[in-house]
Amino acid sequence: MLVYILLQILLVLLKGFNFVLKRICGYSLHSGLVKDQAASKAEYDKCVHRCRIRFRAKPVENLVACRNNFLLSHLSYECPSALLADNVSLMGFTPTSALFAVVPEDFDVYDSDHGAFFFMVQFSQAIEVLSIPLHHFIRFADDLGDPKGxxxxxxxxxxxxxxxxxxxxxxxxxxxxxxxxxxxxxxxxxxxxxxxxxxxxxxxxxxxxxxxxxxxxxxxxxxxxxxxxxxxxxxxxxxxxxxxxxxxxxxxxxxxxxxxxxxxxxxxxxxxxxxxxxxxxxxxxxxxxxxxxxxxxxxxxxxxxxxxxxxxxxxxxxxxxxxxxxxxxxxxxxxxxxxxxxxxxxxxxxxxxxxxxxxxxxxxxxxxxxxxxxxxxxxxxxxxxxxxxxxxxxxxxxxxxxxxxxxxxxxxxxxxxxxxxxxxxxxxxxxxxxxxxxxxxxxxxxxxxxxxxxxxxx
Missing domain, CATH: 3.40.50 (Rossmann fold)
Known part of the structure; x- marks a missing residue:
């Protein structure tokens, strides 16, 4: 609980710092260049936002993960094919985006021997978070079609x-x-x-x-x-x-x-x-x-x-x-x-x-x-x-x-x-x-x- 409270304090402080940084430099530690962030909402080929997890915490491990459980730093904007990697799995939704957990390439997040609950394994083992605007997420899912199995x-x-x-x-x-x-x-x-x-x-x-x-x-x-x-x-x-x-x-x-x-x-x-x-x-x-x-x-x-x-x-x-x-x-x-x-x-x-x-x-x-x-x-x-x-x-x-x-x-x-x-x-x-x-x-x-x-x- 104390770790989670510390995370929330850090997020509030960084939100204020990023607001000032955007106004001065057009750049955010969380979302990168303002122009790139805007392009990700409009252009399908650049709609996936990749962030490094710097810190994570939940008040209780059984709760659903959300964006406020992570301290993230910007890495890149990429095309939706990044979501097809085996070490990338859907984690949840915000009102604007779908969130994905990225685990190390040599880690099988689907192996239940790692833990009884998939959401706990995802949260504890993720090293990055990918996000995609919901309208692009729907298009990506439509391109996938119904499950093959x-x-x-x-x-x-x-x-x-x-x-x-x-x-x-x-x-x-x-x-x-x-x-x-x-x-x-x-x-x-x-x-x-x-x-x-x-x-x-x-x-x-x-x-x-x-x-x-x-x-x-x-x-x-x-x-x-x-x-x-x-x-x-x-x-x-x-x-x-x-x-x-x-x-x-x-x-x-x-x-x-x-x-x-x-x-x-x-x-x-x-x-x-x-x-x-x-x-x-x-x-x-x-x-x-x-x-x-x-x-x-x-x-x-x-x-x-x-x-x-x-x-x-x-x-x-x-x-x-x-x-x-x-x-x-x-x-x-x-x-x-x-x-x-x-x-x-x-x-x-x-x-x-x-x-x-x-x-x-x-x-x-x-x-x-x-x-x-x-x-x-x-x-x-x-x-x-x-x-x-x-x-x-x-x-x-x-x-x-x-x-x-x-x-x-x-x-x-x-x-x-x-x-x-x-x-x-x-x-x-x-x-x-x-x-x-x-x-x-x-x-x-x-x-x-x-x-x-x-x-x-x-």
Whole structure:
């Protein structure tokens, strides 16, 4: 946190210095010559701005990266072909530009052995940042066209084994799995979250993006799944952060070639895992930041135009008035399950639902069925199953070793509170959920549907 505060002070000081330098010399330490910066906005052949990373910091490592997390110095303006290099990967968006991370040429940013989460590896290993104006980015994506390989979107409730599942699917030959790429979270927060207070930032985007945000979503998926020269890639797995499960309907509409998976876990075990995760962070961070983070999660995670709109609006208002880690997480979990039901009930998304405990109980059977749905080869299944013997989040604050000592049971008061949350969504109590709440199974996905939800237009 102190390093991040120092970075923000440096950025403020340098912004003032660069303002003066531009007025006197027509040059900025961040953007180079003023005339070159202007040309990059107008000329496609010079539209990519390359900067060296001099300093980086986040207040919390799990947050989405943005430009203010870096102290950058100008290197050059280049043509869009610079974005095709294997060591360049899409990182996120600002209202004016798309940002790319550049890692050393001998470093494979797609190798999950470097870290459990793609956005963390990108941030820690990047040596440069490339940026391109959004109108040029759209053109670049259109030139690329749709991905040449198979693309799978893995939506999930969080704390349900989704990172483990990406490691298992990564065992299929010629498969790359990206766990929580920032660009999806970034675009979901800023452009598609109708309830979110971040929605006001949409006015900062160019008019052509405001009128058609789908275009930026399509371009982001095309560019994130660009061809890779150093290896053959037949399958690209994009595992979203849990809140972006609500974006699946938009992805299905904009990119119909994408296959969809939804991973979940029974509420008691899910909520227990969440409490262990909360304990892994310093209490000062939980108390300072978590109410804000959870409020954002609720705004983003919930589907729009359902029978539960009024319930959701009241829950969001209560976050700050009466914040409780466990209750608020349960409310987010219910909203994510509601997304699954909405989209499945109305045929908006052809999800393959998979329960973590069922996967662990019969891994080979369930993984074969999932791979079939995703049009992925079941060969080399033994390699996929090896992931079960490893800690899929080793090396970060959410590793099994770090969370194992923090597990605890709910008190009677907490049990009552959780069941009250479930009933607000017409869900059964947490211990009867599996028996009563009829999620479609892998065998009867098309025949067993809930009747208590209506169409969601997000």
């Amino acid at each position: 198979n693309v799978v979107l893995l939506s999930n409730t969080g704390r349900c084994g989704s990172t483990l599942l990406t490691r298992m699917m990564e065992g299929v030959p010629n498969t790359i799995a990206l766990s929580e790429p920032d660009f999806i979270t970034n675009i979901d927060l800023r452009l598609f979250s109708v309830r979110s207070r971040f929605r006001v930032t949409q006015a900062n985007y160019p008019e052509f993006i405001q009128n058609n945000p789908d275009k930026l979503l399509e371009a982001g998926i095309r560019v994130q799944c660009k061809p890779i020269k150093f290896r053959q890639v037949d399958n690209m797995i994009l595992k979203t952060r849990n809140v972006s499960a609500s974006l699946a309907a938009n992805v299905a509409r904009v990119c119909p070639y994408v296959r969809h998976v939804f991973m979940y876990r029974a509420p008691r075990k899910n909520f227990t895992s969440y409490m262990s995760m909360v304990g892994a962070f310093p209490s000062i961070l939980n108390n300072l930041f978590m109410p804000d983070v959870v409020e954002v999660m609720m705004n983003v995670a919930s589907p729009i135009h359902t029978n539960f709109d009024d319930v959701i609006e009241l829950l969001i208002k209560d976050v700050r008035r009466d914040y409780n880690h466990l209750r608020c997480w349960a409310e987010v979990w219910c909203m994510l399950i509601l997304c699954y039901l909405e989209y499945t009930n109305k045929g908006l998304v052809n999800f393959f639902p998979i329960d973590y405990d069922e996967l662990i109980r019969a891994p080979e059977k369930n993984l074969r069925a999932l791979l079939s749905h995703c049009h992925m080869s079941p060969e080399n299944l033994e390699k996929c199953l090896r992931a079960l013997s490893r800690d899929s989040q080793k090396g970060c604050n959410l590793s099994q070793d770090n969370l194992r000592s923090r597990k605890r049971e709910f008190t009677d008061k907490q049990e009552i509170m959780l069941n009250e949350v479930m009933r607000k969504f017409n869900f059964p109590d947490i211990d009867s959920w599996i028996d009563v709440f009829h999620l479609p199974t892998n065998e009867n996905n098309n025949n067993n549907k809930s009747n208590n939800v209506i169409i969601c237009e997000k």
